[in-house]
Every structure is written in structure tokens, then in C-alpha cells.
Amino acid sequence: MPGCFKKTLFALASLTSFVSFILIVVAMGTPKWITGRILCKTGVDLVNATDPELVKFIGEIYYGLFRGGKIRQCGLGGRRSKFAIFPHMVKKLNTGLHLMIIMFLCVAICFSLVSLGFCILNAIKVPYRAIKGPAGVCLWNFLAGGFVGLAVTSFMAAVKFHHLTERIANFRENVFQFVVLEEHFEDCFWVCVASATAHAVNLLLMAMSGIRFPEIKTKTEEVTVTAEDIMY
Template sequence: MPGCFKKTLFALASAISFASFILIVVAMGTPKWMTGKILCKTGAELVNATDPELVKFIGEIYYGLFRGGKIRQCGLGGRRSKFSVFPHMVKKLNTGLHVMIIMFLCVAISFSLVSFGFCILNAIKVPYRAIKGPAGICLWNFLAGGFIALAVTGFMAAVKLHRLTERIANFRENVFQFVILEEQFEDCFWICVASATAHAVNLLLIPISCINFPKIKTKTEEANVTAEDIMY
């Protein structure tokens, strides 16, 4: 039973690592990390818009790591547009930080796959006690979760400290100026947080596999040897 229990834990850890890999890939390819409402400040000031009229100047914006879109409301109806972060927009952003976020997620993808592979190896073979064993799996999960946490923290810093949404909203806007009324993190951002949490769960599962449970032994009956048995 202990062997089956350990194999079950390694199989579960491998499934979690693969799920984390899928979550990161989906999050990176989806253009909805952040959504918000933008006010066309220039248009509202031109007509001295009051509170009821400001609705005509409030648009929407959404974006991810590679692309996004917005709806401009400048008093003449909504105008939809889409944009790509690379290659032009990234020059107006904090280029180093944005590229580091993407690199951190790519490294996390690699470590998630490494963790998945070694979990499978330990599930079908005798676990090694070196870097390939439970300690190694914990290391890969710690690195994967750590890089995801760095990417999430970097994105939050770009949004809150470097005004990422405002920079994107005003990209190539020569006439109108937009201000951010509200912004919120969307599902793709929280998917990355869930991916890091999945690796944290693995860090709890793998040490359990190292526990040596006592084996259940059946008590053998003592044989009664008599003198007649010795003679024959």
C-alpha cells in the first residue's frame, strides 16, 4: 500500500504541474489581463460636460501581454480599435519590465514541464534521492511558482507604479488625452495566480510521499513441535 500511495501522490503532482503549464500558456495568449474605463478628458473639457453628459465621454480598454483593444468615446459615438504591444507600443512602456514579465512566465513554463516529467518518472520508477527525486521535484515546483510570482508582481508594479493602463490608452493619441477612471485585474491575471498556487500545493504533496508508513504484517502462528514430529 505505501508504494501505491506514493505513486498516487506523484501522479496527482504531475497532473497539477501539467495543469499549471496549460494555465500559463492560456493566460499569456489571452488579451484580458486588465480592463478599465477611460475618460476622454479633452473632449469633456471642450464642451464643459457635466456629470450626466460625461457618460458620452467614457470608454473602455482591455489588454494583455501582447495585444488589446479599446473603445474611444469622445462625444461622437464609440470607436473600436485594437492594438499590439509589439513592436511599437512596447517602446512607450517600461520595456525592460514588460519583457521581464514575459521571460519570467516562459521560464515558469519550462520548470512546470520539468516538474511534470520528473513526477511521471518517480511515479513509474523507484524515486531517486538526488535532484531527480522528491527533493528535486520540490525544487522545480518552487522555481516555477517563484517565477510566476515574480511575473505577477512585475505586472502589478507596471500597472500601479508605472501607469501601464494610462500609457496604453494614450498611445498614438495626438489630439485627445485619456485618463483612467477605474481599472481591475481580469481572469487571465488570476489564472497566473492560480498557477502559482498549484505549485504551492505540489510543495505540500511531495513531502507527504517521503513519509514511510509502517507495513502491515500478518502474524505467523507458532508451530507446536512434539517429539513424535522429530522422530518422523
């Protein structure tokens, strides 16, 4: 019974590691980490627009780690455009921080795959101690979840403290200046948070695998030997 219980936990941990890997890959390739509304400040100042007219100058923007798009509203109707973060726009952003976010997620992908491999190994074989046992799986999941957490924290810092949305909105805008009215994190950002949560679940599963169940021993009946048994 304990062996089946541990194999089941390692199988669940394998599935969770695979789901975490998929979530990170999907999040990195999706262009909607942030969505927001941008105001064309230059257009508003030119026509001295009042509150009812501001709607004509409020556009939209969305972006991820590699690409995005925006709708410019400068009083003459909306103009849609798409952009890529690499190779030119990243030079106008906080380049080091943006590259660190991508690097953290790539490292998290690697550790998620390592965790997946060792979970499968422990599920089908008697686990080695140290790196290949439950303690090792905990190590890989802790590292993977930690790097995802670093990536998420760094992205939040870039948005809140380094004005990432405003920099992207004003990239190559020589005439108009845009101001960010509101911005919020989209589902793809929370997918990364869910990936870190999946690794936390794996840590809980590994802790449960250390539970030792009492072994069920069958009671042996004592055999009494009589004199008649010896004679015959």
C-alpha cells in the first residue's frame, strides 16, 4: 500500500510539472499580459477638449513579452497598429530587466522539465536518495517556482516602477504624446502565477509522500505439537 500511494503521488507530481511547463510556454507566446487605455495628450491640448470630447482621444493598448498592439485615438478615428518588442523597441525599454524576465522564465521551463523527468523516474522505479528522491524533486520544483516568481515580480516592477506601458505607447511617436489612464494584468500574466502555484502543489505532494503508513502484519497461529503427532 505505501508503495502504490507514493507512486500515485509521483504520477500526480509529473502531471503537475507538465502542466506548469505548458502554462509557461503558452504565457510567453501570448501578447496580452497587460491591457490598458491611453490618452492622446497632444490631441487634447491642441483642441482644448473637454470631458464629453475626451472619448475621441482615448485609445487602447495591449502587449506581452515579445509583441503587442494599440489603437491610437487622436481625434480623427482609431488607427490600429501592431508592434514587436524585439529588436528595436527593447532598446527604449529597461533592456536588462526585460531580458531578465525572459531568462527567468526560460530557466523555469528547464527546471520544470527536470522535475517532470525525475517525477517519472521515481514513479516507475525505486527512487535513489539525494537528488533523485523526494528531496531532489522538491529542490527542482522550488527552483522552478522560484524563477517563475522572480519573473512575475520583475514584470510587475517594470510595469509599476519603470512605466513600461507608457514607454511602449510612446515608442516612435514623434508628434503625439500618450498618457496611460489605466492598466491591468490580463489572464496570461496570471497563467504564470498559476505555474508557480503548480510547483507549490508539487512541494505539498512530496511532503505527503514522506508519510509512513503502518504495515499490516498477519497474525501467525501458534502450532502445538502433541505426543500423538510425534508418534504418527
